Amino acid sequence: MMFDQHVHSNFSFDSNEDLENYINVSNKNDIVTTEHLDFSNPIINYEDSSIDYLKYIEEIDSLNKKYSNKFFSGIEIGYTPNSEKRIEDFLKDKNFNLKLLSIHQNGLYDYMCVNKKLISLEAFIQEYFEQMIQALESSIEFNVLAHFEYGIRIIDISVAGFDSLASKFLNKIIELIVKKEIAFEVNTKSMYKYKKENLYSYMIEKYLKKGGKLFTLGSDAHNIKDYAYKFDEARKFLLTRNVKEIILFKDKIKMEKI
Template identity: 40%
Template sequence: MKYYDQHFHTFLSFDSEEKFENYLKQQPEVFVPTDHFDLNNAGTGFKDDIPDYLALIKKIAVLEADYDTKFLKGIELGVVPGQEAEIQDYLAKHPYDLKLLSIHQNGAFDYMDDIVLKKDKFQIAKMYFDQMSEVLDKFPDGHILTHFEYGLRRFDFSAQELETHFEKELTAIFKKVINRELALEINAKSFGHYQNAELYRYAVPLYQSLGGKLFTLGSDAHVAEDYRLLFTEMADLLREFDVKQLVVFHGNDREFTELP
């Protein structure tokens, strides 16, 4: 099996209008949309943004009749401390094959909101990493930790600043990721649009030094043109650190594939 995209969005996300069929023009062997789930979402006026599960099931049933592609159900879970029980209750009633674990907002603001620019960047980063660490302690579900530097995107952070100011926090986070057997995602939006490739070049060997071996690539596409975005470039970065395999998840099962 070739590695396939494990992070992209469709019309079932609040911030995308893309059709399944447009992604499927690229003839993926496996298709697993990961639409946004964010309760009390500060980024959308504190609404509960929950993808329509019944619409997902119906859409897959229709498409399975017309495509040879294997269809899986994915979701991107934005988690704020205090929401753990409610999210777990939802997941118990709505099973998914792939669950991405993300930190987008803290109940007051999204880490991409303009309000963060009025605050000290080191304080925001500390708040973000502390939230991530708490979520890893208290929320037991998920397969992949996505875009570890999402909360830093509105600022200009260097790898040296991460090492100097936050290596302790990142070491604790990566140990929890490893203990939970989650994968660490290399995110194309982070890598390209937000120009944070150097932060990954710092984070990957730190994660490896602690015993981390599970990696994924995710385009984070919101339009079909970005499907598998920068996969070659991100795979080349992993090759710099002698990474030879990526992992894909099918519920409780996982499989290793070659880098693209």
């Protein structure tokens, strides 16, 4: 089993799983969780989704004593332009082995919850990806671009339709992640639960063409039963595209054969 680099425990507002329980499903591999940071989060009535950092690190340290250093720390940073300064302030005195960039919301609504009848698909896609570009152009340091298509997980769109509305933004996003050496997350929840394998195939082809080489695998598990969800299928999917390695974010950053 490969290293799952998108995982939540009860340090995230939307998970009830004890961090320690992941040891039972990781098959003796290392574990990293990526807990939510989303300031003014619309889905919890604009409260902040944040991490009790000291408690989190304390828990990781104590688990590392018990399980010989198998646990690593991570954060899923939900970027909005309005929260950029708060994110920078939050991160400046903290260390995480893995920092994901996610676009979940815009300060008004979560992109998965918006009423698509009130906004055209064209305007929606433009807003979503322009926000992603803004995040990538900011001075916040991210390791990985997570679920690049979160906003369209529940929208039925063909690759051709997606290409015509999104490609100019996606080209810019790829240029930025290649330049900044930010890895591209293959999100198995998006690919197999939300059936977006075709969009991943499209995006990965573009990314490889522009010289992109850095991939991670993430299940976006919020409980142990979803840990490394369909990683075998994702592995085959990547090998078919001649992607043979993923990048691991632990104490050291390194490439590993899949």
